[in-house]
Amino acid sequence: MPYSLSAPVTSELLIRKSRFLGCVEPVADRVQALQRVAAVRAEHPTATHVCWALMAGGHSAANDDGEPGGTAGRPMLEVLRHQDLDGVLATVVRYYGGILLGAGGLVRAYTDSVAQALLKAEKVPRTVFQGLCCTVPYALEGWLRRELAAQGATLGEVAHGQAVTLDFSVPQAAAAALVTRINDASQGQAVWHRPDGEGA
Known part of the structure; x- marks a missing residue:
């Protein structure tokens, strides 16, 4: 049975001077998810990247927002998949700290940002x-x-x-x-x- 979340939950990681602000939250569909992504961008106008991943209605989507391909959105999506989540949007805002993390470092940073937020989240059965x-x-x-x-x-x-x-x-x-x-x-x-x- 797929699960959603009862409420939005956030995380914050500092990795080699880069700040990663993670958020996982319940959404009804892709339209609402894109509205939330736009709102997050508006809240963080000076952020370097706003990456996101979505599982909703059995459909998935992911966006690296300028990070090297496959280092942000996809890994975030895999975290949602492994937790059997649906109707959930994950966003991670990155403020670049001037030190390159490399592909492996980016994957870990984005994965950990979502995983840390999910540790504090309350899962609820999703009604289809x-x-x-x-x-x-x-x-x-x-x-x-x-x-x-x-x-x-x-x-x-x-x-x-x-x-x-x-x-x-x-x-x-x-x-x-x-x-x-x-x-x-x-x-x-x-x-x-x-x-x-x-x-x-």
């Missing part, structure tokens, strides 16, 4: 959501809203026409049983649509 969309008669709208709330679903767009169309994301483990209950309650009148996108 599935996006669904259905149309039901008006008489069922109130019941369906209560059912979604009871299942921990997130209600998205609701459209009122000849009937009511609801977009929602539900924990994947509860999705099949919920679909069956909706079909039973609507006596086969529920119309299922292909969701616009999968949940986070």
Whole structure:
């Protein structure tokens, strides 16, 4: 089972006069991760590098931000992978101290920055959501809203026409049983649509 983190955690390492500021934090998806990376850059305008790695929704990404290829982002990503994390962004801000660390030194510095932060982090089981969309008669709208709330679903767009169309994301483990209950309650009148996108 993949895990996320309950809250952001930071670390700080000083290696041969270079300062490495690590952070691991929960994120919903790549879009939120890139927003966080931009925010970190804004917080550290004089930093030499802002490297990052992301595991989210089974997808991964890594960025060396000008460090020699494969010495920052990839090693950071491997730390996240080995910890079975998902929905987690790792960033490391480097202030260069004037002494070259070499490829091996860089890999160790970036790996240690993430690992040190993770030592203090609280892991939480990650809930995977599935996006669904259905149309039901008006008489069922109130019941369906209560059912979604009871299942921990997130209600998205609701459209009122000849009937009511609801977009929602539900924990994947509860999705099949919920679909069956909706079909039973609507006596086969529920119309299922292909969701616009999968949940986070």
